[in-house]
Amino acid sequence: xxxxxxxxxxxPITLGHLDVIAASAKIFDKIIVAIxxxxxxxxxxxxxxxxxxxxxxxxxxxxxxxxxxxxEGLTVDMAKKCGAKVIIRGLRSPADYETELDMCFNNYQLAxxxxxxxxxxxxxxxxxxxxxVRELINFGKTDLGLYVPETVLKKIKxxxxx
Ligand code: PNS
Numbered sequence: 672x673x674x675x676x677x678x679x680x681x682x683p684i685t686l687g688h689l690d691v692i693a694a695s696a697k698i699f700d701k702i703i704v705a706i707x708x709x710x711x712x713x714x715x716x717x718x719x720x721x722x723x724x725x726x727x728x729x730x731x732x733x734x735x736x737x738x739x740x741x742x743e744g745l746t747v748d749m750a751k752k753c754g755a756k757v758i759i760r761g762l763r764s765p766a767d768y769e770t771e772l773d774m775c776f777n778n779y780q781l782a783x784x785x786x787x788x789x790x791x792x793x794x795x796x797x798x799x800x801x802x803x804v805r806e807l808i809n810f811g812k813t814d815l816g817l818y819v820p821e822t823v824l825k826k827i828k829x830x831x832x833x
Contacts, residue, residue: 690792702737727822747782
């Protein structure tokens with residue numbers, strides 16, 4: 672079985688992430704969407720909220736061969752734990768390529784048996800970043816249907832009411 676790990680912060684999951692997962696799910700037998708629990712970051716959405724939003728977004732899109740998990744520490748260690756020989760990373764732009772290539776080489780040094788595969792989102796979604804979504808939320812925007820899946824929209828709206 673070809674298992675691929677898709678690691679990230681997913682704060683929150685975007686339509687771009689979802690494109691990457693949908694494309695990967697057609698190439699690999701199983702995708703593990705792995706949320707990094709990062710003690711150095713102050714996230715907008717809790718780990719639990721992100722976990723639920725991703726699981727719901729996968730269900731909304733009928734992606735049945737992907738599951739969501741949380742991890743701490745190195746991505747390659749999580750990949751080994753899950754039996755994944757592939758790490759997936761989305762690639763939106765040449766700027767992404769520079770940082771992603773460094774990460775890819777670092778992961779290769781750490782675990783050469785695990786290779787990184789880059790997958791671009793569809794063209795309409797190449798400008799979408801979780802950081803932009805967070806910024807727009809902080810400015811009070813809730814009509815973010817062109818940025819995030821329905822489940823995230825609902826969460827944003829309920830968060831704003833509180
Ligand atoms: O969604 P993000 O924030 O771009 O994801 C970055 C992530 C989580 C993939 C990256 O920070 C990561 O792999 N962190 C775990 C620590 C690690 O493995 N570092 C070595 C690779 S440079």
